Amino acid sequence: MEFTAAALAELLKGEISGDPEKKVNTIAKIEDGKEGALSFLANPKYEHFIYSTGSSIVLVNRDFVPSSPVKATLIRVRNAYESFAFLMTLVDQSRPKKKGVHQTAVIEESARIGEDVYIGAFAYIGENCVIGNYCRIYPHTYIGDNTKIGDESLIYSGVRIYHECIIGNNCTIHSGSVIGSDGFGFAPQSETEFMKIPQLGNVILEDHVEIGANVAIDRATLGSTIIRRGVKLDNLIQIGHNVEIGENTVMAGQSGIAGSAKIGKNCMLAGQVGIVGHVKVADNTRIGAQSGVSGDIKEENQILTGSPAIEHRTFLKSSVIFRKLPEFKSKIDYLEQELEFLKRNMI
Numbered sequence: 427m428e429f430t431a432a433a434l435a436e437l438l439k440g441e442i443s444g445d446p447e448k449k450v451n452t453i454a455k456i457e458d459g460k461e462g463a464l465s466f467l468a469n470p471k472y473e474h475f476i477y478s479t480g481s482s483i484v485l486v487n488r489d490f491v492p493s494s495p496v497k498a499t500l501i502r503v504r505n506a507y508e509s510f511a512f513l514m515t516l517v518d519q520s521r522p523k524k525k526g527v528h529q530t531a532v533i534e535e536s537a538r539i540g541e542d543v544y545i546g547a548f549a550y551i552g553e554n555c556v557i558g559n560y561c562r563i564y565p566h567t568y569i570g571d572n573t574k575i576g577d578e579s580l581i582y583s584g585v586r587i588y589h590e591c592i593i594g595n596n597c598t599i600h601s602g603s604v605i606g607s608d609g610f611g612f613a614p615q616s617e618t619e620f621m622k623i624p625q626l627g628n629v630i631l632e633d634h635v636e637i638g639a640n641v642a643i644d645r646a647t648l649g650s651t652i653i654r655r656g657v658k659l660d661n662l663i664q665i666g667h668n669v670e671i672g673e674n675t676v677m678a679g680q681s682g683i684a685g686s687a688k689i690g691k692n693c694m695l696a697g698q699v700g701i702v703g704h705v706k707v708a709d710n711t712r713i714g715a716q717s718g719v720s721g722d723i724k725e726e727n728q729i730l731t732g733s734p735a736i737e738h739r740t741f742l743k744s745s746v747i748f749r750k751l752p753e754f755k756s757k758i759d760y761l762e763q764e765l766e767f768l769k770r771n772m773i
Contacts, residue, residue: 427451427520431483431499434464438509441488444499448482453514456481459498466510485509524562540577558595570606576633588645594633594655602640605629609644609651609667609685623647625667632656638663638679647685654691666703678715690726700733714738 432446454463456472459481466485467476476484477494484498485506503509524544527533531545537555539545546565551557555569558577563569567581570589575581579597587593588606599605611623627646631653637643638661645651646668653665656674664682665671671683672691681695684703689695693707696715701707705719708726713719718733729738736744747754 427517429464431501434483434513435501438485438501438503438512440485440501440503440509442499442501444496446499448499450481450483453510453517454481456484459484464510464513465498466506468505468507468510523560528565534571546583552589564601588629591629591631591645593631594635596634597631598636600637600639600641600661603637604642605631605637606645607642609647611647611667611685627651627668629653632673635659641665644669644685660697672709714741 428449428451430446431442431444431448434440435442449462450464451462452464454460454465456465456467456475456479459465459479461480461482463481464483465479465481467473467490468487476492476496476498479498481498483501485501485503487506488502488504490502525542527543527545528547530547531549533539533545533551534553534555536553537551537557539557540559540561542560543557544562545551546563546567548565549563549567551569552571552573554572556574557563558575558579560578561575561581563581564583566584568586569575570587570591572590573587575593576595576597578595579593581599582601584601585599586604591606606629608625611625612620613623615621625645625647627649629643629645629651632655634656635653636658638659640661641659641663643651643653643665644667649668651665651668652670654671654673657671658676660677660679662679663677666683666685666687668686669683671689672693674691675689675693677695678697680697681699683689683701686704687701688706690707690709690711692710694712696713698716699713699719701719705722707719707723708728710727711723712729713735714731716733717731717735720734723730730736731738731741
């Protein structure tokens with residue numbers, strides 16, 4: 427597909443600086459740009475690339491003022507990053523979609539399959555499952571009994587969805603993830619033995635949820651583990667039993683949420699955040715990388731860092747003191763020696 431700068435500007439409601447007839451047929455990072463490529467500039471630290479990029483067209487924010495001549499044609503938009511993402515979505519949607527059921531797929535007779543569905547080789551669809559319209563289920567995927575998957579959901583190869591789970595519309599689950607595995611429930615019987623507690627609940631993913639690769643979401647002991655609408659989970663995340671994650675919350679890789687924790691709406695968790703069980707995190711909370719949350723976060727719109735997690739600015743002040751601890755230790759040792767000397771001389 428080929429587009430002119432004029433056509434892109436009209437689509438994005440942007441303003442052109444340069445040749446409106448300049449054409450592009452591919453996309454590239456601004457530092458790797460070449461003739462015929464479309465790039466974008468949103469982060470100021472990459473500005474120096476715009477003066478040397480080989481890309482034919484670059485999307486920039488409306489307030490961008492170049493400090494040197496730019497060879498590329500510029501399209502000024504309200505938000506360059508969002509506009510570029512919008513164009514990438516259009517490219518992705520233009521790709522042909524797989525359809526049909528492979529002859530090696532196993533589909534139980536009681537399962538109901540929607541229209542224009544793709545089910546790949548060696549996939550298994552259990553008893554009484556419901557697969558919505560336009561779903562794509564890639565090879566070697568397991569869908570357990572009584573599971574429901576909404577319309578236009580995408581399940582990549584090697585995903586395991588256990589029995590009785592519910593997946594909403596327009597959800598994406600990447601390879602290696604397990605939805606509905608048993609929660610970590612064991613009752614101590616002695617100092618060395620534990621009795622497994624049956625995990626009788628399920629997992630519910632609401633609409634427009636995306637789950638990264640190798641994520642484990644445990645089923646509830648009773649009731650449901652719930653991932654609300656619009657949640658985005660990165661790779662390698664553990665979600666414990668009976669957890670609830672609020673709408674449009676995003677979590678980066680290697681984070682872990684222990685059982686029965688409740689995460690609010692529009693929260694952002696950076697990589698390797700750990701949250702203990704049975705706590706509540708208020709809406710619009712932001713938690714820095716490698717932080718540990720050990721108690722309720724009751725106030726909304728906070729930025730927290732550290733373990734245990736504290737208000738971000740307080741953490742930064744504390745980290746300055748932490749870095750100076752060796753210096754403080756030396757001073758204290760010196761003062762102790764001086765004090766001991768004075769005591770001896772006063773006797």
